[in-house]
Amino acid sequence: MIPNCKETSQLLSQAQDRPLGFIERLRMRLHLAICDRCRRVSKQFDFLRAAVRRYRDGE
Amino acid sequence: MSADASPAITPEAIEAERDYLLRYATLQLRNPAQAEDAVQETLLAALEGLERFSGRSTLRTWLTGILKHKIIDHLRRSGRERPLGSDDDERAETEIVDALFAGDGHWRGVPADWGSPAKSLENSRFWKAFELCLQRLPVRTARVFTMREVMEMSTDDICQELEISTTNCWVMLHRARLTLRECLEMTWFDGQPS
Structure with missing residues (x-):
């Protein structure tokens, strides 16, 4: 079953904190394939991580 | 040696x-x-x-x-x-995330396309906005988020240190990322040429 946006954003977030299981990854990818909004958020979460580290280490 | x-x-x-x-x-x-x-x-x-x-x-x-x-x-x-926050704070913080999604779990507002956000990293005004958004995070949410992203601790270590469950830890990190995302979108990426 394909998760909704809320659940997908939870999976996207957790993917930054732990390795997702096979089924979780599959469900997340199925959703991302059909949802450009969540694809944006996925990229933005990656950006946030990079930005915090850049900020910490000095611009 | x-x-x-x-x-x-x-x-x-x-x-x-x-x-x-x-x-x-x-x-x-x-x-x-x-x-x-x-x-x-x-x-x-x-x-x-x-x-x-x-x-x-x-x-x-x-x-x-x-x-x-x-x-x-x-x-x-x-x-x-000073122990961190009460159950009331916890409820208020939960509402932050709930407000972003409709009842069926779809985004209530459409997340914007940020274009090439990496360019913003070279802009000193971006860092001002970024700093303000970090400061606006609720105290408990911010603590977990910075332990993860600044100190680069594992969620297991964070949970142990703060005596919270792993699930709670993931919920707080999710909330932090969504809140920070939302704030940057409103204060910076809105109307920025991409």
Whole structure:
């Protein structure tokens, strides 16, 4: 079953904190394939991580 | 390793890392006085323990390792004096995420396309916006988020330190990322040429 946006954003977030299981990854990818909004958020979460580290280490 | 195999570390070289350490500590502790204390303790410990610096890591990495311990000490101390938030705060923070999604789990507002956000990293005004958005995070959410992203602790270590469940930890990190995303979108990426 394909998760909704809320659940997908939870999976996207957790993917930054732990390795997702096979089924979780599959469900997340199925959703991302059909949802450009969540694809944006996925990229933005990656950006946030990079930005915090850049900020910490000095611009 | 013999002592003279290590690069010579001078007190000046240690002092030169102060700005970095202070930014790091301030990000995590959100209290300039506490951050200053933690850095001071770190520099003292480093000067007293210079012979323990092996040269296998960089000076900055070694100092950061010491600072992390000092920060954790401060978090523990202030946690004993002022426990973090009540159930009311917790409910208010939960509503932040609920407000972003409709009942069926779809985005209530459409997340914008940020274009090439990496370009913003070169813009000093972006960092001002970024700083404000970090400061706006609720205190508990911010603490977990910075432990994860600034100190790069594992969620297991964070849960253990704060005595919260792993699930709660993931919920707070999700909330932090969504809140920060939302804030940056409103204060920076809205209307920025991409």
